[in-house]
Amino acid sequence: MFENKDQSRTSLSALGEFGLIDHLTNNFAIQHAETVKGIGDDAAVIDTKGKQLLVSTDLLIEGVHFDLAFMPLKHLGYKAVMVNLSDIYAMNARATQITVSLAVSNRFPLEALEELYAGIELACELYKVDLVGGDTTSSTKGLLISITALGVAEADEIVTRDTAQEGDLLVVSGDLGASYMGLQVLEREKQVHQVNPHAQPDLEPYSYLIERQLKPEARKDIVELLKSLEVKPTAMIDISDGLSSEIIHLCKKSDVGCRLYEEKIPLDPQLINVCEEFELDSTTVALSGGEDYELLFTVKQDDYEKIKGNPNLTVIGHMTASQDGMNLITRANTSIPIVARGWNALQNED
């Protein structure tokens, strides 16, 4: 797809490292007064104006986290930023800057990296984030993206994952499992394509799932919504590895248990249809699928009136005493322990 067979495409070695960074980043505008100095020196300079600083970092690796056979580079750039911003929003903070480091093999022409940076730039524009630094180097194999996201918040605004209390309500934004099923659809289409390259797939019935996989959005809007509703979560985490895995983190860090109600888990109708088509249990997909980038948080019971009926928020359970354990209450009203079956980043083979 991006092999550099076309001699009209520009090889990276023709530009050199400094020319490459300049070329890829010269469209990026600085949007925050706090960004005193961006790209172009040994380090970026940021003035947090007395606020506390948030820092989070993630690596995305070709063949482990993404497959360029069906992930367009512009989407990949956008998604890589979202994955990182999501961690800042999960602290109830405002994301302000990112650094982007790339390792690329010579198989990628300049035009491929321009596509990738077009996605990064779109994400920066829409989410009001400044690109302030990075490193670009060659890799011996494939493409790797390392992003560090910075954010700011007043000290008393920050929400961590270790402060949920017994009796708090467990709330999730959006719906779950769609990204995972989007990936299943794309992987099936890839196999079909390998057998019959001229097949014209009709992906319309899967459009929402595919969009959730290829172009997820970080929930900046939820942080703003909660602020406008005057609800400060008691604890919060983002859902990257699957609902069950994140619930276990919240409970263990906060030393509480929980009751999660299967019937409350928000599922898109398209997800339910496609789970039937794939003969997968939609609850299992929602619990273990991952890459939702929704926010999972707890609120005091007193805040229920403020959030109820909001289409972006669903109460899915409540926190209990630690010794009561973490339990899923099924539709049949039986209680089963929640186990982590999220995607494990370290199971891949050499």
Add this chain to the structure above:
Amino acid sequence: MFENKDQSRTSLSALGEFGLIDHLTNNFAIQHAETVKGIGDDAAVIDTKGKQLLVSTDLLIEGVHFDLAFMPLKHLGYKAVMVNLSDIYAMNARATQITVSLAVSNRFPLEALEELYAGIELACELYKVDLVGGDTTSSTKGLLISITALGVAEADEIVTRDTAQEGDLLVVSGDLGASYMGLQVLEREKQVHQVNPHAQPDLEPYSYLIERQLKPEARKDIVELLKSLEVKPTAMIDISDGLSSEIIHLCKKSDVGCRLYEEKIPLDPQLINVCEEFELDSTTVALSGGEDYELLFTVKQDDYEKIKGNPNLTVIGHMTASQDGMNLITRANTSIPIVARGWNALQNED
């Protein structure tokens, strides 16, 4: 060297991602009051106490930036931190936190990563830096380390690379070229070892050069020295790609020229001997070698009395008008233009 053939060694997939991060980082102590929250949540929290924040990031990739045939993993961990701290010191700032992300193939057992983290931990201890976050994932090939370093400084302490003035003195810390020649020695020994695995090399005559390559130190001490001498550089950069490349950056960013005196370039006696042995010109090695991690900076002429005679600092030239160009004045008193021939990170093959 680190192949997982020994069944007594622990495979990474046995731990899982979260177990691995916990295991590798549970010895790390938080040393700064500014580090409000380190590893263990969606993001780290830092209070810069009204100071400005510095951010820098670097990627190190096996087969591009390091060769595990002669780079012990503990040294690699240490060096990876140094490379990043050096960028913070080059802003005349104090390094305070790092995040470390790793991508590793299953060829590495847990014990190899423990070695790597032992080097990272030593660097954090000696340089008083807190490890506050990171990401650990699998790679399809080899080892990759992505580090982001954070630092703080008062706004009026920060020194950038674009503020050198005509007439300023050009100063460098330490000596140059040794790291590059250390690499040449190690690569020669690797070839000898491949031909005759039982050869016992005598590396004593190369000890300084090898140490500079395998265990470089970032010049925190120079930032502190300049502060104690009450000298604020007018511009500063660290030497990672070779003296000539960094001088060109300083001059272009500051819109000045320079005269660099060949006879002033500080060289270690061991470097001079080994350059003779390898039939290389020591000035060329110092100009283009790279990986010195010394600081290159400019000071006002009025500050000359404060720095002269200091064994850590050498005046190697002075800045001129931009139209006079960037010139090396040779020992034969001829003037030749300075060209960048530093190591180019993007020349490697796929």
